[in-house]
Amino acid sequence: MKLTTGLASVATLAVMAVSSATIASAQDTLEIVKERGHVRCQVGPPSPGYYNLDAEGNWYGLDVAVCQAVASAIFGDAGALEIQSVSSQARFTSLANGDSDLLSRTATWTMTRDTQLGIDFLSPNFYDGQGFTVRVDSGITSAMELAGAKVCVTTGTTTELNLTDFSRVNDLDISNVTFEDYNVRDDTYLNGGCDAVTGDKSSMAGNIASFPVPADHMILPETLSKEPLAAAVRHGDSQWRDVVQWSIFALINAEELGITMANVDDMRANSTNPNVRRMLGVEGNLHDGLGLEADWAYNIIKNVGNYGEIYEAYMGGGEQGIGIERAGSLNALWTDGGLMYSPPMR
Amino acid sequence: MAIVTKEKTAERPAPISETSVFGWMRKNLFSSAFNTLLTLFTLYIVYLTLSGVFTWGIVDATFIADNRRECYDNSLTGACWAGVIAWFDNIFYGRYPRDEIWRINFGLFLLVLWMAPLWMAKVRGKVLIGATVVGLYPFLAGYLFAGGDKGLFMQVMISAAIVAFAINMGNMLTGLFKNVGLNTFLINLAGQSKASDKTRRNVLLGMFGIAFVAVYIWQMGWTAERVGWTRWGGLFLTLVISGIGIASSLPGGILLALGRRSKLPVVRILSTGFIEVFRSVPLITVLFMATTMFPLFMPEGFVLNKLVQVIIAVVLFNACYMAEIVRAGLQAIPKGQSEGAHTIGLGYWGTMGLIVMPQALKHMIPNIVGNIIGLLKDTTLVSIIGLFDLLGMLRSISKDVPWLGLHKEPLIFGAILFFIICFSMSKYSRHLEVKLSAGEKH
Numbered sequence: 001m002k003l004t005t006g007l008a009s010v011a012t013l014a015v016m017a018v019s020s021a022t023i024a025s026a027q028d029t030l031e032i033v034k035e036r037g038h039v040r041c042q043v044g045p046p047s048p049g050y051y052n053l054d055a056e057g058n059w060y061g062l063d064v065a066v067c068q069a070v071a072s073a074i075f076g077d078a079g080a081l082e083i084q085s086v087s088s089q090a091r092f093t094s095l096a097n098g099d100s101d102l103l104s105r106t107a108t109w110t111m112t113r114d115t116q117l118g119i120d121f122l123s124p125n126f127y128d129g130q131g132f133t134v135r136v137d138s139g140i141t142s143a144m145e146l147a148g149a150k151v152c153v154t155t156g157t158t159t160e161l162n163l164t165d166f167s168r169v170n171d172l173d174i175s176n177v178t179f180e181d182y183n184v185r186d187d188t189y190l191n192g193g194c195d196a197v198t199g200d201k202s203s204m205a206g207n208i209a210s211f212p213v214p215a216d217h218m219i220l221p222e223t224l225s226k227e228p229l230a231a232a233v234r235h236g237d238s239q240w241r242d243v244v245q246w247s248i249f250a251l252i253n254a255e256e257l258g259i260t261m262a263n264v265d266d267m268r269a270n271s272t273n274p275n276v277r278r279m280l281g282v283e284g285n286l287h288d289g290l291g292l293e294a295d296w297a298y299n300i301i302k303n304v305g306n307y308g309e310i311y312e313a314y315m316g317g318g319e320q321g322i323g324i325e326r327a328g329s330l331n332a333l334w335t336d337g338g339l340m341y342s343p344p345m346r
Numbered sequence: 347m348a349i350v351t352k353e354k355t356a357e358r359p360a361p362i363s364e365t366s367v368f369g370w371m372r373k374n375l376f377s378s379a380f381n382t383l384l385t386l387f388t389l390y391i392v393y394l395t396l397s398g399v400f401t402w403g404i405v406d407a408t409f410i411a412d413n414r415r416e417c418y419d420n421s422l423t424g425a426c427w428a429g430v431i432a433w434f435d436n437i438f439y440g441r442y443p444r445d446e447i448w449r450i451n452f453g454l455f456l457l458v459l460w461m462a463p464l465w466m467a468k469v470r471g472k473v474l475i476g477a478t479v480v481g482l483y484p485f486l487a488g489y490l491f492a493g494g495d496k497g498l499f500m501q502v503m504i505s506a507a508i509v510a511f512a513i514n515m516g517n518m519l520t521g522l523f524k525n526v527g528l529n530t531f532l533i534n535l536a537g538q539s540k541a542s543d544k545t546r547r548n549v550l551l552g553m554f555g556i557a558f559v560a561v562y563i564w565q566m567g568w569t570a571e572r573v574g575w576t577r578w579g580g581l582f583l584t585l586v587i588s589g590i591g592i593a594s595s596l597p598g599g600i601l602l603a604l605g606r607r608s609k610l611p612v613v614r615i616l617s618t619g620f621i622e623v624f625r626s627v628p629l630i631t632v633l634f635m636a637t638t639m640f641p642l643f644m645p646e647g648f649v650l651n652k653l654v655q656v657i658i659a660v661v662l663f664n665a666c667y668m669a670e671i672v673r674a675g676l677q678a679i680p681k682g683q684s685e686g687a688h689t690i691g692l693g694y695w696g697t698m699g700l701i702v703m704p705q706a707l708k709h710m711i712p713n714i715v716g717n718i719i720g721l722l723k724d725t726t727l728v729s730i731i732g733l734f735d736l737l738g739m740l741r742s743i744s745k746d747v748p749w750l751g752l753h754k755e756p757l758i759f760g761a762i763l764f765f766i767i768c769f770s771m772s773k774y775s776r777h778l779e780v781k782l783s784a785g786e787k788h
Contacts, residue, residue: 045732045738045741045742045745046741046742046745046746047745048745048747048750049747052742052745052746052747053436053441053734053739053742053745053746054746055432055433055435055436055746055748056435056436056444057435057436057440057441057442057444057577057579058441082574082576083576084576084732085732085734086731086732087730087731087732089634090634090637090638090731090732093638094638097638097641097642098641099641181753183744183751183753184753186751206747206750207750207751209750210414210750210751210752211751212418212422213422319747319748320747320748321747322747322750
């Protein structure tokens with residue numbers, strides 16, 4: 001743990017050193033990517049829902065889909081992609097020094113990161129928050145009833161800090177039982193080593209699904225922290241930033257317009273809705289400003305699907321999904337009361 | 347009256363209490379009431395452990411399932427090996443394209459075949475065989491695994507490797523069946539056995555040249571599909587990193603150790619400084635510096651891939667440890683040996699190569715093998731910097747949605763794999779020690 005923190009501080013120093021210097025290549029990432037023929041997209045060590053390896057060795061997940069969307073927008077091929085798995089200590093260094101073109105991994109958008117590390121965050125593609133899991137038969141229904149409880153938590157992240165803050169603010173005298181590995185944390189909880197587990201609600205939903213009897217456990221309604229998870233690019237390259245940002249917006253906009261992977265061909269050929277026609281490149285010249293082909297958004301939807309489809313596949317009830325309810329959450333479309341909102345594409 | 351038998355009494359077997367299993371048990375396990383109690387108690391503990399492991403790992407375990415939920419449906423308390431089995435390809439080959447896996451197997455097969463003659467008493471030219479394994483095989487295997495366009499240098503090295511392999515195999519066959527080296531066999535075949543040394547050498551060189559040109563032309567029409575290093579992983583990656591580490595850290599270590607004992611101040615100070623710096627830093631720090639800090643100091647656009655950076659870091663790190671082992675071995679050789687070598691007119695390299703090093707290396711075997719085993723296990727650290735080596739793959743199973751949370755079984759499987767590899771290495775080193783010290787037993 002000490003080692004990890006040490007490494008993290010070395011990495012942060014390195015990032016700061018780089019960000020103060022101007023990176024010559026930062027001006028034209030899009031040109032570099034086009035010349036290279038593929039996008040170098042950074043994810044982290046496998047994390048359920050966001051980026052995983054399947055038994056065939058392929059990457060899948062919500063953040064991987066963002067990488068694939070960007071690759072589709074530029075090359076029309078979701079496979080024109082090199083997925084790099086980078087440890088969380090090295091993630092921002094690896095972006096800043098030009099190893100990665102794009103960072104698409106559960107990174108929380110915070111002010112320090114956005115303003116001091118030489119990177120720019122894009123609009124969040126998932127809103128997460130910290131919560132508690134307890135056993136149903138414990139009778140606890142609110143986090144306020146956790147007074148004096150032992151709570152299992154992983155170290156080295158803000159999770160532990162948030163828990164301590166929460167305990168102090170509400171005078172609950174919670175004792176932290178800390179772990180490096182979340183599998184061990186869950187095992188301890190299952191064997192009765194602690195009364196509750198705390199972590200990001202999204203990952204806890206997945207974890208509960210992997211418990212022997214999922215119905216014996218539940219997530220408490222309280223949310224301890226705001227965790228807007230967003231992709232990031234190097235600071236100062238607006239052209240590249242636009243490409244990535246509008247690839248993500250295209251996913252959300254497509255869902256709003258009802259364009260899916262299945263009907264995108266039909267929509268492009270027959271739709272009379274001007275919004276759809278503009279987005280899919282049938283009329284107008286939206287693509288000019290991005291420096292991409294007219295069918296960039298069509299390729300995204302054709303290869304990856306819209307945001308709703310991606311969510312269903314990896315976060316929702318799909319075969320590879322971790323089963324998080326979307327309706328009523330922050331991740332629903334704005335038309336359904338959520339925060340997923342794309343500026344108009346016109 | 348003296349009772350003297352002239353006949354020797356017939357030999358009788360040792361009393362049954364000495365030889366039978368029961369006798370042994372009585373002597374070693376049940377010699378007193380207290381020891382009997384201890385034995386029974388220990389047996390009980392062993393029984394508890396083994397039966398628990400057996401029930402969890404075999405009796406209650408699930409071997410065939412599509413996801414972890416099915417394992418639970420089968421048994422809530424047993425192991426779920428199905429997840430490990432479903433991930434076998436990932437565990438052994440990483441993300442290597444499934445259609446191309448034969449290339450890895452073929453590469454391994456080549457290596458085994460290439461090294462097999464080293465264990466055959468009848469085959470000649472073992473030093474040369476060993477040298478080609480270290481010097482040429484990596485190029486052939488490297489291309490086989492990575493594929494893509496061959497540069498001129500690679501074309502030459504690959505052709506040389508193929509020719510060397512063919513010669514090696516031919517040499518093995520002639521050694522086994524005719525009991526002669528390939529060179530003698532070919533000379534005889536060409537009817538030049540009575541010719542002068544020079545003619546014979548020219549005939550052999552000519553044959554080698556023809557073979558090389560033929561192979562060179564043949565390989566130009568053959569390319570393997572490119573497989574990027576990011577798709578390498580699993581046990582394969584672990585073996586590649588540690589294989590290169592092992593093959594280069596020993597020569598590197600020997601050079602560094604000689605440098606440290608050198609009489610030339612610059613060489614000595616540089617070697618000492620290098621060794622001390624790398625030895626005082628943890629491997630994970632070296633790896634981390636190599637992969638994140640190194641690119642910062644490189645000219646714009648210069649990209650060395652992460653695998654190469656990692657391998658360089660592992661080699662340098664282990665060469666330093668190896669250097670100290672070699673230095674210890676060198677110091678154990680009495681000064682009289684090198685003085686003796688000087689009196690018969692050997693220079694520095696002659697003394698080291700023929701007199702000192704062979705004796706020293708023999709003493710170093712246990713330490714060298716210990717270091718190699720350590721190296722193999724150290725390579726698991728690369729999973730921290732994002733390479734999917736064996737450990738990285740095993741840990742990823744618990745994140746794959748169908749097998750979410752499945753982490754004990756993969757790690758146990760990994761432990762068994764590592765045990766098999768490391769234990770066979772240590773057994774082999776023991777065998778090597780006995781064989782090499784045969785001269786000391788009288």
